[in-house]
Amino acid sequence: xxxxxxxxxxxxxxxxxxxxxxxxxxxxxxxxxxxxxxxxxxxxxxxxxxxxxxxxxxxxxxxxxxxxxxxxxxxxxxxxxxxxxxxxxxxx
Amino acid sequence: xxxxxxxxxxxxxxxxxxxxxxxxxxxxxxxxxxxxxxxxxxxxxxxxxxxxxxxxxxxxxxxxxxxxxxxxxxxxxxxxxxxxxxxxxxxxxxxxxxxxxxxxxxxxxxxxxxxxxxxxxxxxxxxxxxxxxxxxxxxxxxxxxxxxxxxxxxxxxxxxxxxxxxxxxxxxxxxxxxxxxxxxxxxxxxxxxxxxxxxxxxxxxxxxxxxxxxxxxxxxxxxxxxxxxxxxxxxxxxxxxxxxxxxxxxxxxxxxxxxxxxxxxxxxxxxxxxxxxxxxxxxxxxxxxxxxxxxxxxxxxxxxxxxxxxxxxxxxxxxxxxxxxxxxxxxxxxxxxxxxxxxxxxxxxxxxxxxxxxxxxxxxxxxxxxxxxxxxxxxxxxxxxxxxxxxxxxxxxxxxxxxxxxxxxxxxxxxxxxxxxxxxxxxxxx
Numbered sequence: 087x088x089x090x091x092x093x094x095x096x097x098x099x100x101x102x103x104x105x106x107x108x109x110x111x112x113x114x115x116x117x118x119x120x121x122x123x124x125x126x127x128x129x130x131x132x133x134x135x136x137x138x139x140x141x142x143x144x145x146x147x148x149x150x151x152x153x154x155x156x157x158x159x160x161x162x163x164x165x166x167x168x169x170x171x172x173x174x175x176x177x178x
Numbered sequence: 179x180x181x182x183x184x185x186x187x188x189x190x191x192x193x194x195x196x197x198x199x200x201x202x203x204x205x206x207x208x209x210x211x212x213x214x215x216x217x218x219x220x221x222x223x224x225x226x227x228x229x230x231x232x233x234x235x236x237x238x239x240x241x242x243x244x245x246x247x248x249x250x251x252x253x254x255x256x257x258x259x260x261x262x263x264x265x266x267x268x269x270x271x272x273x274x275x276x277x278x279x280x281x282x283x284x285x286x287x288x289x290x291x292x293x294x295x296x297x298x299x300x301x302x303x304x305x306x307x308x309x310x311x312x313x314x315x316x317x318x319x320x321x322x323x324x325x326x327x328x329x330x331x332x333x334x335x336x337x338x339x340x341x342x343x344x345x346x347x348x349x350x351x352x353x354x355x356x357x358x359x360x361x362x363x364x365x366x367x368x369x370x371x372x373x374x375x376x377x378x379x380x381x382x383x384x385x386x387x388x389x390x391x392x393x394x395x396x397x398x399x400x401x402x403x404x405x406x407x408x409x410x411x412x413x414x415x416x417x418x419x420x421x422x423x424x425x426x427x428x429x430x431x432x433x434x435x436x437x438x439x440x441x442x443x444x445x446x447x448x449x450x451x452x453x454x455x456x457x458x459x460x461x462x463x464x465x466x467x468x469x470x471x472x473x474x475x476x477x478x479x480x481x482x483x484x485x486x487x488x489x490x491x492x493x494x495x496x497x498x499x500x501x502x503x504x505x506x507x508x509x510x511x512x513x514x515x516x517x518x519x520x521x522x523x524x525x526x527x528x529x530x531x532x533x534x535x536x537x538x539x540x541x542x543x544x545x546x547x548x549x550x551x552x553x554x555x556x557x558x559x560x561x562x563x564x565x566x567x568x569x570x571x572x573x574x575x576x577x578x579x580x581x582x583x584x585x586x587x588x589x590x591x592x593x594x595x596x597x598x599x600x601x602x603x604x605x606x607x608x
Contacts, residue, residue, distance in 0.1 A: 105453045106453075106456075109453065132429065135440060138440060138463065139439050139440050139443060142459075142462065142466065145467065146443075146466070149469060149470055152470065176473050
């Protein structure tokens with residue numbers, strides 16, 4: 087991300103280059119795949135954003151899976167049992 | 179006097195013409211004073227005629243007529259007034275804006291045409307259109323945004339160049355034309371950019387208009403030059419700069435695309451600012467990680483409330499909160515299972531249910547609410563009962579239920595073992 091390029095396109099992006107760098111680095115810390123990448127300073131913002139989208143979708147799927155399991159478990163457990171309360175608290 | 183070609187008809191634009199010889203519907207106002215003023219219009223039209231003949235698309239004719247109709251009210255007064263007099267200021271401003279708007283429209287049409295014709299056409303064309311539309315609206319409101327609007331035209335111009343370069347099959351002829359168009363557009367834009375300050379204060383005067391017309395004339399000449407052969411260094415320089423612009427625009431467009439996707443993924447994200455949206459994204463990812471970790475192990479901190487706007491869920495959650503509030507922390511130190519952590523976590527964490535709601539209703543799959551949409555409500559008061567039972571702890575120790583819990587925990591762990599590991603790594607850093 088050269089300054090020259092960012093200057094030229096600053097009007098289009100409306101975000102400072104430093105801000106972008108900062109946020110991208112933060113996202114990179116969160117994303118498990120990119121964290122282990124070599125040449126970490128060269129990861130493009132586009133790639134980071136793509137990985138973030140993928141990661142969020144993956145997390146969504148996992149949460150859905152867990153929710154499914156919890157609801158199934160809830161059905162298998164007595165309604166008034168403490169476990170049911172636990173499960174419900176997790177689900178809701 | 180310049181000969182301007184308009185879709186098969188040669189129209190002479192002469193400054194001496196006082197009355198606009200009502201030109202063919204394709205090109206209006208080419209006569210008299212509108213000649214140079216129409217130069218930009220004709221500039222576009224020339225390109226569009228070439229494009230039209232090439233594209234064989236009815237849409238091109240549509241925007242021809244629309245464009246001309248658009249230009250008519252602006253150019254007619256110009257042409258009707260003798261060139262000896264300066265054109266009245268009002269038409270200048272709307273003309274420029276109109277022109278800007280037409281340019282955006284044309285590019286939008288270009289892009290849509292390209293999308294239609296080039297199946298699987300560049301994705302940038304799609305999101306590009308709303309970008310252009312947005313800037314168009316901005317540009318039409320004032321003259322100041324004109325520069326920004328014209329800048330946005332560079333985007334479609336470069337996009338066109340990009341598209342044409344990627345699809346080389348259609349033929350080099352089109353490519354040249356498209357590149358020429360892009361080049362001229364960018365040239366015009368660059369000139370317009372360099373002179374926005376001069377133009378804006380001078381919108382009321384004829385000089386600015388003349389300057390712009392001269393720009394158009396120059397660009398017309400440049401079009402011919404570029405189409406023949408580019409030998410001048412200025413051509414090369416601008417081309418190199420354009421290449422850079424192209425790649426930069428493309429990169430920016432990709433990033434914008436992904437930002438939009440991200441925005442769709444994040445619930446309750448109403449922010450248009452990129453920085454805040456990225457902040458939200460970061461928080462959301464962290465929250466999801468924590469949530470998953472909590473769900474799978476029952477350990478870990480309760481995620482803080484993710485989306486601040488919780489009003490729709492408040493009444494629902496209030497019941498839950500009340501239910502949860504009652505036995506804040508029944509001590510369960512005796513229960514060795516991780517479920518213990520569940521209870522302890524649940525105590526201080528009645529916000530947790532709140533966090534969940536904004537996430538899941540916004541998504542398609544709601545396993546919890548859909549199977550038991552009705553029972554959710556009555557379940558809340560049920561919370562009170564099991565909690566009240568906890569005061570008598572022995573019930574917790576039921577083996578079969580414990581086994582269920584254990585299997586649950588184990589299954590969760592197996593499923594997300596790797597992710598948990600990462601989450602635990604993340605937790606200190608997140």
